Amino acid sequence: MNIYEQLNIIDFAVVGLYLVTLVGLGAWFSLKNKRGVDENYFLAGNSLSWKSIGFNMWGTNVGPSMLIANASIGYTTGVVAGNFSWYAFIFILLLAIVFAPRYLGARVQTLPEYMGKRFGNSTQNILAWYTIVTILLSWLSLTLFAGGILIQQILNLPMWLSVLLLLAIAAFFTLAGGLKTIVYTNVIQMVLLIVVSFILMWVGLDRVGGFGELVSKTPDNYWNLFLPANDANYPWIAILLGYPVMGVWFWCTDQSMVQSVLGAKNVKEGQLGANFTAWLKIIDVPLFILPGIMCFVLFPSLENPDAAYMTMVTELFPTGMKGLVMAVLIAALVSTIDSSLNALSTVFTMDVYVKKINPKASHKRIIKIGHLVTVIGAILSIFITLAINSIKGLNLFDVFQSVLGFIAPPMSVVFLFGVLWKKTTAKAANSILIFGTLFSLTIGILYLWVFPNNPEAGVKIWPHFLLLSFYIFVFLSVVIVAISLLVKDKSTHQNTLDYSGIAKVSPRVKLLWGVLIATMIGLYIYFNGH
Structure with missing residues (x-):
């Protein structure tokens, strides 16, 4: 089934009209606000309420790449990938109760700044470089990869040309409306994404014959969150041990995810906002995974599972509506690419160039x-994206999770021990950030490119990538403890962080988290009874 052949001139016209309108709106907003915006706009002036925090965190997490990847894994394995949304509540709770009070108590704007107060300037500088690598790999290149797949499906182009086209559109947005185009139009795109996904879910369920029919027409294991330990795709032990490494990094230590909490009015609002995010994560399964399962029932002979979402769109939506969906997906992808390039440029320019190379610039x-x-970052991202595209034997969702699984261990180790263990030294933290990162990424390169598993040929060198991520985490944990206890730290930095004034958790926060925990336990029991 060729998606390109399912589209006509009206759909492409809608795409063009939508993108031009979006750029026009951004340019209009830019001119309207030409006097500039004060600093509090960007720092939020510590004024964010729980609702703003919840929507911002969830909105940062979801997007077209997640939508396409989750539909793909839903098509091949069912709801098991829901663990990456529902299991997250434990680590969002960890952010709310353990990390957020300490971050807010330290009165910092960024997480490198927090670790700088804990360990000194050297750690802050290393974290700046770590952030650059993370942006290149996890936010920019993976988004370009998912966007390249989408453009391939829509325009029938090769990956390299699809990636160049996306970058060209991003440049066009920046020149015509600047980043304000993204700032002022992102809400519209998120609302449209949610509405479209809900419509697709209901139309798909109607075509299948209802939820009962959907369950009866799929294998029983499609509705289990925990699969047997010998399952080839997602054994329960891999998820149970491996996801927490990724969960701690993503929800507790990644600047893009945590910055909404850093802007909270107070600790209570931050904790309530995190709770709201965890509630919103529940709808990820019906919004993003269910369309893939429905596609498995309606179109079981699909050659490429990564085309599941767009297949549902082109087959179930009328002309014009197909074009609107594609336009929203492309515009939201460009939004992420623009934001990633801007973040990359900001971190290097301000934290590396101005601070270390040319303070008087x-x-x-x-x-x-x-x-x-920005230009260098765009060029590097093209090569990284093409390298990711060369990974064999994994679908889009697994590519995403495996890459993130090799980025996560060093950061998770440094923050967990740096925040929770007073004896952790700067030398130990810096060693993990430098050598631990090189070690983890080297293992990832060997796993994904040099000596990949090849199940079809009967070659299995490595354990599941989630288990591998866990093993790396355990190894680095042993190393950070050993260095802290056995190697003399010559750093003269004094830890000035004081947690004595952290407020107790309010009854309302306890109640809402208690209800959420009970709800999640109920969902896990229900989706493991098949």
Whole structure:
């Protein structure tokens, strides 16, 4: 089934009209606000309520790449991938109760700044570079990869040309409306994404004949969150041990996810906002995974599971509506790419160039460096994306999770021990951030490219990537403890963080988290009874 052949001139016209309108709106907003925006707009002035925090965190997490990847894994394995949404509540709770009070108590704007207060400037500098690598791999290249697959499906182009086209559209957005285009139009896109996904879910259920029919027409294991230990795709032990490594990094230590909590009015609002995010994560399964399962029932002979979402769109939606869905997906992808390039440029320019290389740089010089880094980042991301595209034997969802699984261990180790164990030294933390990261990424390169598993040929060198991530985490944990206890730390930095004034958890926060925990236990019991 060729998706390109399912589209006509009206759909492509809708795509073009939507993108031009979006750029026009952004440019209009930019002109309307040409006097500039004060700093509190970007720092939120510690004014965010729980509702803003919840929607911002969830909105940062979801997007077209997640939608396409989750539909793909839903098509091949059912609801088991829901663990990556529902199991997350434990680590969002960890953020709310353990990390958020400490972050807010330290009055920091960024997580590198927090670790700088804990361990010193050297750790803050290393974390800046770590953030650059993370943005290149997890936010920019993976988004380009998912976007390239989408453009391939829509326009029938090769991956390299699809990626170049996406970057060109991103540049067009920036030139025509700047990043304000993204800021002022992202809400519209998120609302449309949610509405479209709900419509697709209901139309799909109607075509299948209802939820009961959907369950009866799929294998029993499609409705189990925990699969047997010998399952080839997602054994329960791999999820139980491996996801927490990724969960701690993503929900508790990644700047993009945590910054909404950093902008909270107070600790209570931050904790309630995190709770709201965890509730919103529940709808990920019906919004993103269920369409893939329905596609398995309606179109069981699909050659490429990564095309599950777009197949549902092209087969179930009328002309024009197909074009609107594609336009929203492309525009939201461009939004993420623009934001990623901007974050990359900002971190390098301000935390590396201005702080370490040229502290007296003029404003004009800083802007030039920022533009140069943006271009270099775009070029590097193309090569990384093409390398990701060369990974064999994994679908889109598994590619996402495996790459993140090799990024996560060093950061999870440093933050868990740095926050929870007072004896952790700067030398130990820096060693994990430098050598631990090189070790973890090297294992990832060997796993994904050099010596990949090949089940079809009967070659299995490695354990499941989630278990491998867990083993790396355990190894680095042993190393950070050993260095902290056995190696003298010559750092003269004094830890100035004081947690004595952390407020107790309010009764309302306890109640809402208690209800959520009970709800999640109920969902896990229900989806393991098949």
